[in-house]
């Protein structure tokens with residue numbers, strides 16, 4: 001059985017205590033100083049990556065807001081080429097995916113690995129340089145993109161000669177530090193989070209290099225494009241965040257993962273089927289039909305790992321949902337885990353030809369994107385930051401009120417976003433399908449829903465500002481009150497107002 | 503799991519398998535497709551226009567594909583007289599198939615809207631011609647001048663959208679992108695070596 005914390009058995013199996021790897025987690029005793037040493041070893045790269053991720057989050061928010069407003073006001077900011085929709089939108093995608101999410105995922109991986117391997121972080125310098133090289137690559141790519149230099153493939157717009165080599169180098173350096181730490185592990189058993197996180201780095205390097213080779217043309221170029229983009233979602237963004245959720249849920253609740261077998265099924269099922277999903281982005285398109293059929297089949301097979309992970313995580317938390325009131329990290333991890341199930345089920349539905357013929361080219365896809373990349377990925381990363389930052393900095397979040405405001409605005413705003421575009425997208429799709437209707441109707445039918453999305457964009461942005469402000473206060477608050485209790489020690493609910501909880 | 507070797511080999515095996523099935527195998531199969539005779543390679547001006555299409559992100563609102571008529575309405579909506587096939591795209595690098603139809607499909611826009619002047623004005627200000635449009639205006643692809651020089655083409659704009667002073671001159675970039683749009687015509691019959699059909703009929 002897996003335990004949320006690896007047992008104390010060391011690699012040679014000769015630890016003083018000789019505990020089996022099936023040890024129940026509550027029996028594992030790790031001295032606080034020991035954990036402190038692990039956290040200290042990763043402190044530098046973790047803080048650096050979280051800081052950069054927050055900067056990118058703000059940049060990406062501005063780019064997303066402008067892209068959204070431009071649907072309502074197409075004549076907004078049209079005089080400069082770098083402000084045109086067709087440049088801001090890919091800039092939004094690249095900043096959010098490679099800047100915000102990926103950089104925060106570096107921090108999460110680098111913080112989790114030493115804890116789960118029960119050793120200090122190795123090659124810390126490589127990790128720090130990797131993060132900086134990655135950021136430099138993205139910065140160069142972004143400037144070029146806004147200046148009109150784009151590789152022209154969605155998700156792969158960043159310049160393949162000036163930006164992409166730096167991204168590959170950066171991720172490889174971080175990956176090297178992760179794998180070196182893994183090699184030096186003091187535990188025999190690999191916890192499920194380790195599988196996901198460690199595998200993500202070689203996966204990312206392979207797909208990113210394959211996607212950027214300049215040797216493809218015609219429909220092959222489309223096949224490689226979506227092979228990459230889908231796996232960037234499935235074998236990078238999804239996997240690292242599932243690893244994080246697998247850590248947070250049992251750790252905060254204080255009981256082990258429900259089933260080791262479901263963990264195994266979830267992991268290998270995802271590795272096998274997700275990698276074959278890419279062509280479902282081209283359903284009905286000019287590709288050999290067997291390729292598309294392969295991906296539709298693999299998409300349907302995804303039901304296996306998705307349900308396995310869903311049941312496993314649900315059963316781990318079930319009966320303890322009340323604990324969410326005390327821990328924002330748990331709240332966000334639970335919402336993220338549920339959103340993972342929801343977005344995957346929506347995705348499987350969307351991959352069916354009968355549904356895809358309606359929704360393919362519509363804002364339904366954008367609703368799906370943000371259900372996945374926001375309600376799952378971004379909320380999981382927020383949860384990770386709520387858990388990790390106080391432990392790295394050694395002090396508690398200053399204000400429960402700001403936490404509540406952030407979760408409510410970001411989460412609530414995004415629910416509105418997804419509902420608005422989900423509905424708008426279906427209306428748009430039905431209109432585009434109807435041979436009797438002019439194109440104008442599909443535009444007219446989406447306009448009110450796009451406006452609603454812009455409203456939600458403002459709400460979400462307010463949430464982001466509050467979060468960044470709160471992080472800033474956490475980082476620079478006086479050291480008063482430092483380390484009197486471990487974080488979240490006080491038994492006061494954080495997520496309900498005073499008085500309303502008894 | 504306790505072994506790193508199982509983890510790394512397993513992880514590499516799954517992704518390499520997918521890479522072979524979806525990238526390497528199709529590459530060998532698609533290599534034989536020839537350009538149909540009627541599909542002209544782009545002229546230098548049109549190729550420049552395609553580059554401007556890419557750098558200004560037209561792809562985020564426009565597709566260039568007519569989907570399978572067995573289960574979509576693309577052909578009956580008049581986007582083309584047949585679904586598009588791999589041979590239509592052999593000259594495209596990168597592909598511009600697109601994933602959004604915020605605007606109409608452009609695979610056959612050269613046949614549908616062949617008027618160069620319409621295209622230029624539409625690019626400068628879509629709402630001058632299509633009041634309900636949400637397409638961005640692209641004034642930066644044109645030049646504002648007090649007076650047009652010799653050999654310079656000016657735009658004939660409705661008064662509401664014309665600059666208060668001076669004229670709008672068509673730049674080389676605007677000319678190029680419109681040339682590219684007008685080149686988008688795929689009315690010829692689907693070529694015989696169409697892989698999609700062959701396999702579907704097997």
Ligand code: HEM
Nearest residue numbers: 061064065067068093096101365366369373378457460461
């Ligand atoms: C302030 C919150 C956000 C707003 C207002 C926003 C807005 C937008 C807009 C307007 C688009 C273009 C949609 C279109 O072309 O029709 C878009 C696309 C996209 N956004 Fe966001 N976004 C936000 C947050 C995020 C975050 C946090 C992520 C990722 C971590 C993200 C990832 C994406 C992706 C991947 C796309 C492309 C979707 C596709 O091609 O299907 N967004 N977003």
Ligand code: HEM
Nearest residue numbers: 280281299302343344347348350351360365369372373601
């Ligand atoms: C079993 C799981 C899933 C399936 C079968 C699935 C299926 C699909 C399909 C069919 C599309 C193409 C829609 C279209 O263009 O018509 C799509 C797009 C997308 N999916 Fe999923 N999805 C799944 C899970 C996820 C997850 C977990 C995430 C986020 C982490 C995600 C994020 C996205 C994004 C961002 C796009 C838009 C890509 C683009 O056009 O730029 N999906 N998905």
